[in-house]
Amino acid sequence: MSDAVAIDNPTVADEGQSSAWRQRLAVLDKWLEAAGDRLNPILVKETRQAIKSKQFAITFVLLLMLCWIVTIGGLTLLGPGVYYSAAGGELLKAYMFLLLFPLAVVVPFSAFRSLSSEREENTYDLLRVSTLSPHQIVRGKLGSAAVQMGVYLSAVAPCIAFTYLLRGVDVVTIAVMLLYATLGSLGLAMTSLFMAALAQGKHGQVLLSVGVVTMLLGSFAGSAGLAIAYLDEGRYEVSREELRIFSAGALTFYLTTFALLYLAAVALISYRSENRSTSLRWAMIVQQAAFIGWMAWAWLRFNYEPEGLIVALIIGAIYWYAMGTMLTSESPELSNRVRRRLPQSSMGRLVRGLLNPGPGTGYLFAVACFTGLCLMACAALVYVQYVPLSQRRNYQYPEIIGGMILLWCYLVTYLGVGKLIIAGINRLVPVNAIAGFLLHVIFLMAGAGIPLVIQLSLRSMRNAGYTALQLSNPFWTLGELLEGGGFSDKEIILQSIVLGAVAVCILMVNMPGTAREFMQGRVALPQRVAQDEAELHPVEIKPQNPWEEEAEAAADPDGTEA
Amino acid sequence: MSSHPQIELRQVNRWFGDTHAVNDVSFEVYAGEVFGYIGPNGAGKTTSMRILATLDEATSGDALVDGFSVVEDPDRVRRRLGFMPDYFGTYDNVDVHEYLDFFARAYGLRGTERSRALAFVEDFTGLDKLSTKPINGLSKGMKQRLCLGRTMIHDPSVMVLDEPAAGLDPRARIELREMIGRLADLGKAVLISSHILTELAEVCDRVGIIEQGQLVAVGSVDDISRKAEATAMVEVRFVGDVPRAHQWLHDRRDLHEVRIDERKATLTHAGDEAAQAQLLREMIQAGLKVVEFRCRTKSLEDIFLEVTEGRVQ
Ligand SMILES: Nc1ncnc2c1ncn2[C@@H]1O[C@H](COP(=O)(O)OP(=O)(O)OP(=O)(O)O)[C@@H](O)[C@H]1O
Ligand SMILES: [Mg+2]
Numbered sequence: 001m002s003d004a005v006a007i008d009n010p011t012v013a014d015e016g017q018s019s020a021w022r023q024r025l026a027v028l029d030k031w032l033e034a035a036g037d038r039l040n041p042i043l044v045k046e047t048r049q050a051i052k053s054k055q056f057a058i059t060f061v062l063l064l065m066l067c068w069i070v071t072i073g074g075l076t077l078l079g080p081g082v083y084y085s086a087a088g089g090e091l092l093k094a095y096m097f098l099l100l101f102p103l104a105v106v107v108p109f110s111a112f113r114s115l116s117s118e119r120e121e122n123t124y125d126l127l128r129v130s131t132l133s134p135h136q137i138v139r140g141k142l143g144s145a146a147v148q149m150g151v152y153l154s155a156v157a158p159c160i161a162f163t164y165l166l167r168g169v170d171v172v173t174i175a176v177m178l179l180y181a182t183l184g185s186l187g188l189a190m191t192s193l194f195m196a197a198l199a200q201g202k203h204g205q206v207l208l209s210v211g212v213v214t215m216l217l218g219s220f221a222g223s224a225g226l227a228i229a230y231l232d233e234g235r236y237e238v239s240r241e242e243l244r245i246f247s248a249g250a251l252t253f254y255l256t257t258f259a260l261l262y263l264a265a266v267a268l269i270s271y272r273s274e275n276r277s278t279s280l281r282w283a284m285i286v287q288q289a290a291f292i293g294w295m296a297w298a299w300l301r302f303n304y305e306p307e308g309l310i311v312a313l314i315i316g317a318i319y320w321y322a323m324g325t326m327l328t329s330e331s332p333e334l335s336n337r338v339r340r341r342l343p344q345s346s347m348g349r350l351v352r353g354l355l356n357p358g359p360g361t362g363y364l365f366a367v368a369c370f371t372g373l374c375l376m377a378c379a380a381l382v383y384v385q386y387v388p389l390s391q392r393r394n395y396q397y398p399e400i401i402g403g404m405i406l407l408w409c410y411l412v413t414y415l416g417v418g419k420l421i422i423a424g425i426n427r428l429v430p431v432n433a434i435a436g437f438l439l440h441v442i443f444l445m446a447g448a449g450i451p452l453v454i455q456l457s458l459r460s461m462r463n464a465g466y467t468a469l470q471l472s473n474p475f476w477t478l479g480e481l482l483e484g485g486g487f488s489d490k491e492i493i494l495q496s497i498v499l500g501a502v503a504v505c506i507l508m509v510n511m512p513g514t515a516r517e518f519m520q521g522r523v524a525l526p527q528r529v530a531q532d533e534a535e536l537h538p539v540e541i542k543p544q545n546p547w548e549e550e551a552e553a554a555a556d557p558d559g560t561e562a
Numbered sequence: 563m564s565s566h567p568q569i570e571l572r573q574v575n576r577w578f579g580d581t582h583a584v585n586d587v588s589f590e591v592y593a594g595e596v597f598g599y600i601g602p603n604g605a606g607k608t609t610s611m612r613i614l615a616t617l618d619e620a621t622s623g624d625a626l627v628d629g630f631s632v633v634e635d636p637d638r639v640r641r642r643l644g645f646m647p648d649y650f651g652t653y654d655n656v657d658v659h660e661y662l663d664f665f666a667r668a669y670g671l672r673g674t675e676r677s678r679a680l681a682f683v684e685d686f687t688g689l690d691k692l693s694t695k696p697i698n699g700l701s702k703g704m705k706q707r708l709c710l711g712r713t714m715i716h717d718p719s720v721m722v723l724d725e726p727a728a729g730l731d732p733r734a735r736i737e738l739r740e741m742i743g744r745l746a747d748l749g750k751a752v753l754i755s756s757h758i759l760t761e762l763a764e765v766c767d768r769v770g771i772i773e774q775g776q777l778v779a780v781g782s783v784d785d786i787s788r789k790a791e792a793t794a795m796v797e798v799r800f801v802g803d804v805p806r807a808h809q810w811l812h813d814r815r816d817l818h819e820v821r822i823d824e825r826k827a828t829l830t831h832a833g834d835e836a837a838q839a840q841l842l843r844e845m846i847q848a849g850l851k852v853v854e855f856r857c858r859t860k861s862l863e864d865i866f867l868e869v870t871e872g873r874v875q
Contacts, residue, residue: 034673041667045653045660052655123651125617126712130668131640271636272619337634528629532638 041132042140046114047147056148059106060155063098067159070094088168089231095159096177096227102152103185104220111145112192112212116205134266138193142262145189149182169231177227184223187258188216194261197268198434249294256287268433273335277327277357281365284323288316288369292376304384304392309377310403310482316373317407320366321415321440327362328419329436332513334358334520342522353518360514363419367507370411374404396485402492403482409499410474416506418443423513448473471495566629568593568720568751569614574623576609576775583609584620585775591751591768593719596742598766598783599755606775607755608648611724614753615645627720641669644713648724650705652697659684659693662711669716679715686741687711702729710741721745723754727761739765794838798827798845799854807850831857 036044050056074091115137118124127137160178163169195212199205260283267276295312299305334342334357342356343349354365377400384395418440422431431439451469455461461469466480477495480486487495525533567590576584584606591597601607612618614625616636624631630638653661662683666676684690687707692700700708706726713721723742727735742765745752756762762769763783771779800807804825811820811827820829831841838857845852 037667037672037676041664044667045656045664048660049653049655121651121653122647122649123653125647126651126665127668128617129615129640129643129645130665131637131670131716132668133637271616273633273636335634526631526634529635529638532630 040136040140040143042137043143043147046140046144050144050148059102060151063102063152063155066098067095067156070098071159071162088163088166090168091166092160092163092169092174092177093228093231095156095163096181096231097224099152099156099160100181100220100224100227103149103181104188104223105216107145107149107152107185108188108192108216109212110148111141111189112196112209114144115141115193115196116199116209119199119205128271134269137269138197138262138265141193142186142189145193146186149185149189153178153182173231177230181223181227183254184219187254188219190258190261190265191215194265194268197265200432204434245298252290252294256283256290259283260287273337275338275341275357277330277362278355281327281355281362285369288319288373291316291319292373296376296380299380304387306393306395306400309380309400313373313377313404313407314478316370317411320370321411321444322437324363324366324411324415325418325437325440326433327366328359328415328440329422329431329433330357330359330362332358332360332423332517334517336523339520339523340525342520344522349518349521356517358514358517359419359423360510360517363415363510364514366415367412370408374408377404398489398492399481399485402487402496403478405496406474406478406481406499409496409503410478412503413499413506414440414444414447414474416503416510419510444474448475452476471498567591567626568595568628569597569722569753570626571610571614572624572626574610574613574620574625576606576613576618577621582775584613586623587772587775587777588623589770589777589780591720591753593751594746594749595767596746596752596754596765598759598762598769599753599772600757600759600762600769601755601772602757604774605772607772608724610772611645611722611753611755612647615643615647615722616640617645641716642719644716644718644721646709646713646721646723646726648728650709654698655696657694657696658689658700658708661697661708662689662715665712666715671716679717683711683715686714686744688737703731703734706730706734706738710738714745719750721750721752723752725755725757727756727758735761794831794833795858796829796831796838796841797854797856797858798829798852800825800827800851801853802851810845810848810850 070091074094118127132140160174164171164174192212192215195208199208260280263279263283267280270276291312295308299308299312302308338357343352354361354368381395381397381400384392418436421443422436422439425431425439451472455464455467455469461467466476466486470476481492569589569591571588571590574584574587575582587606587610589597599607599611609618610625613620614627614632616632616639619633624633626632627639628642630642632639653664656664659680662680663676666679671679681690684693687710689704689707689711692704697705697708706729710723710726713723726742727738730738742752742754746765746767754762754766759769759771766783768780768782770777798811808822808827811817811822811829816833817829817831820827831838833841835857842852842855845855
C-alpha cells in the first residue's frame with residue numbers, strides 16, 4: 001500500500017494533466033457552442049456534412065495534388081532559370097486555372113444542387129415547416145458555399161504565395177485577382193441558388209440544371225481566359241484611373257445585382273401570402289439609382305457624349321422591360337397578410353402603392369421608373385445647352401428625343417399589352433413568373449416578327465427597306481432612327497405621335513385594373529395575432545418627453561431599474 | 563389551456579385538376595385530445611394534413627392552428643406545429659444526433675435549451691443509444707422514431723402525424739401508441755392518420771372517417787362502439803331441415819343482412835344480449851336444430867367497411 005503511495009504514479013499524473021486538458025477543451029467546446037448558436041443552422045449542418053463527404057475530400061485532395069504537380073513540373077521546366085527569370089506570372093496562370101475550376105464550377109454547382117436536392121429528397125418540406133425563414137435558408141446555402149470556397153482557396157494559397165517568391169507578379173495583382181475570383185464565385189453561387197429556387201417542377205429542374213452547368217462552364221472558360229489575359233497584360237496599376245473607375249463601376253453593378261438575386265431567391269421560396277415584391281422593387285430602385293449615378297458621372301467626365309445618353313436609355317428600357325415582365329405576372333389580389341401592413345390613409349396607400357405587389361402596380365412601377373430615367377436624360381439635354389460647343393460634340397436633338405419617346409412608347413405598349421394577355425390567361429390557369437416572362441417575350445417577338453414576315457412575303461415590298469409597316473418592330477425602328485439616320489424630322493414627329501397615342505391608350509386601358517389594386521384597403525390585425533404579438537414583443541412604455549423621464553428618475557432614485 | 567380548438571378545419575376544399583381531393587372537410591381538435599383520421603388510400607388524408615401544415619394551399623376554406631390561419635400566419639402556425647409526413651426526409655453524412663440538432667437549431671433553440679430538448683427527445687423516442695448512427699443506415703422503425711423525434715423537438719402544442727405506424731412491427735406499434743398517449747398527456751393536440759381503424763381505437767379520443775375527400779363520420783370511439791354494440795353479428799349453424807331454417811330466418815322482420823351458405827347463416831340483429839337470448843329461444847321453439855349460435859359485436863373494422871364504400875378516386 002505504502003509502496004503505491006511512494007511511487008510517483010505516472011498514470012495519476014497523466015490523468016491530472018489530461019483532465020486539465022479536458023477542462024480546457026470543455027471551455028473551448030462551450031465557447032464554440034456559443035459561437036455556433038449564432039451561426040446559421042444550415043451552415044452548421046452542411047459544414048458537418050462536408051467534413052464527412054467523400055466528394056468534398058476527393059476534390060480537395062485532387063486540387064492539392066494538381067497544385068503540387070504543377071509546382072514540380074514548373075520547377076523542373078525552369079531548371080536553374082528559377083534563380084534569375086521572373087517566372088511567377090506563368091506559374092500563377094496555371095494555379096489560377098486550377099483554382100478557378102472549383103471556384104467557378106464546383107462551388108456554385110454544389111450550391112445549386114444543395115437547394116434543389118432538398119426538393120428531391122423531400123427535406124425541403126421539413127425546412128418549410130420549421131421556423132427557418134427563407135432568408136436564413138438562402139443565407140445558409142450561400143454561407144456553406146463560402147466555406148467551401150475558403151477551403152479551396154486555402155489549398156491553393158501556399159502555391160500562390162510561392163509564385164510571389166518567384167518574382168514576376170506583385171502582391172496587388174495577386175490580391176486583386178483573388179478578390180475578383182472570390183467575388184465572382186460568390187456571385188455565381190448566388191445565381192445558381194436563384195436558379196434552384198426558380199426550378200419548382202421536375203422538368204424545370206432538369207432544364208435549369210443543364211442551364212446552370214452551361215453557365216458555370218462558360219464562366220469558368222471566360223474567367224480563366226480573363227485571368228490569363230490579365231496576367232499577360234502585366235499588373236494591376238492602382239494609379240490607372242480607368243481601371244479604378246471600371247472596378248468601382250463593376251463592383252456597384254455586382255453588389256446591386258447580387259442583392260436583387262438574393263431577394264428574388266428569397267421571394268421565390270417565401271410562402272404565397274407573404275409580400276414577395278416590395279423588397280425587390282426597392283432593390284430595383286437602388287440599382288437604377290446606382291446606374292444613373294455612374295452614367296451621369298461618366299457623361300460629365302467624358303465630354304458629354306450624346307451616345308452616352310442613348311446607351312443609358314436603351315439599357316434602362318431593356319432593364320425595365322425585363323423586370324416588368326416578371327412584375328406583371330404577380331397576383332392582383334393582395335393577401336390579408338400584406339393588407340395588414342398597408343398605410344391607413346388613402347394618401348399613404350397612393351404613395352406606397354407602387355411598391356405593393358400586383359401586376360398593375362408592377363406595370364406602373366416599371367413605367368414610372370423608366371419615366372424617371374427619361375426625365376434625367378431630359379435634364380441632361382437642358383444642361384448640355386449651357387456647355388460651350390468647344391467642349392462637346394454637337395447634339396442631334398430630334399434623334400435623341402425621338403429615340404427617347406419611342407423607347408418609352410414601346411415599353412409602355414409591350415408591357416401593357418403583355419400584362420393584359422397574362423391577366424386573360426390567369427383566369428384560366430395561374431401564370432407564374434417564368435410563364436409571364438415567356439408570354440411577354442413571345443408577344444414582343446410576334447410584334448417585331450409578324451410585320452417582317454409580311455413584308456418579306458410581299459414581292460412589291462421585299463426590297464423596300466424600312467417601311468411604316470415595321471413601326472411595331474422596336475428593334476428595326478430604333479436601329480433605323482439611331483444608326484441609319486433614316487428618318488426626316490417630320491417622320492420622327494409623326495412616329496412619336498402615332499406610337500405615343502397607342503402607348504397612352506394602352507396605359508389607359510390598364511388603368512382600371514391598376515386602380516382596383518390601389519384601392520385595396522387595410523385589414524385589421526386579427527385579435528389572436530395581436531394577442532400573440534403582444535406576448536412575443538411586450539411593448540415597453542417609454543417616456544414620451546423629458547418631464548416624464550425626470551418623474552421616472554425621481555420615482556426610482558437609485559436607477560436600479562435601469 | 564385555452565378553450566379554443568388547437569386544430570380547426572373550416573370547410574377545406576382542395577382540387578387537383580378534376581380530382582376533388584378534399585371535399586368540404588371541417589373538424590376540430592382540442593388540447594390533450596388525440597384525433598384519428600382514418601380512410602382508405604387516396605381518401606385525402608395526406609392532402610388535408612399538408613394543408614394544415616402550411617405545405618399545401620386549400621382551394622377554398624381555411625385551417626387554423628391555435629387560432630392562427632395557415633394561409634395568413636404560417637409563421638405563427640409553424641412555431642406551434644409539429645408535422646410528421648409519411649416519408650422520411652434524409653440527408654447524406656448526417657447521424658441521428660446531428661439530424662435532431664439541425665432541426666432544433668432550425669426551430670431557433672439555443673444553448674442549454676437545445677441540449678435539453680435533444681436529451682428529452684432522444685430519451686422519449688429511445689434513440690439515445692443510436693445517436694451516432696448515420697441516419698441512412700437506420701431501419702424503417704428507427705426512422706419513424708427519428709421522424710417523431712424531429713416532429714416534437716420544439717415542443718409543439720399541435721402534432722400532425724401522417725401514418726406514423728406504417729411499417730412498424732407489432733411491438734413498435736404498441737410503443738408508438740404509448741408514445742402518442744403520453745404526448746396527449748402532455749397536453750398536445752394530436753391529429754394522426756391511418757388506414758386502419760383498430761390500430762387507432764385505443765389511443766384516439768375521437769375519430770373522423772374520410773372517404774373520397776369527404777368526412778363520412780366523426781365521433782368518439784365510444785360513440786361508435788356503442789352504435790356497434792347496438793347491433794350484433796350472429797352466426798348460426800343448423801343440422802336437419804336446413805331449407806326450413808332458411809325460410810324461417812328470411813321471414814323474420816328483425817333480422818338483416820341474412821347470408822346463408824350451406825348449413826351456416828350470418829345475420830345482423832338489432833338488440834342487446836337479452837334480445838339475442840330471446841332469438842335463440844324462438845329458434846329452438848320453432849323446431850330448428852341449432853348446433854351453434856355465436857354473437858359477436860361489430861368491430862370497428864366492420865363499421866369502417868360499412869361507412870366507406872371502397873371507392874377509389
Ligand atoms: N400533387 C397532387 N397532384 C394531383 N393529385 C394529387 C396530388 N396529391 C394528391 N392527389 C390526389 O388527391 C387524392 C388524395 O390523396 P392523398 O394523398 O391525400 O390520399 P391519402 O388519404 O393520404 O391516401 P394514402 O392512404 O394512400 O396515403 C388522391 O386521389 C390523389 O391522387
Ligand atoms: Mg397519405
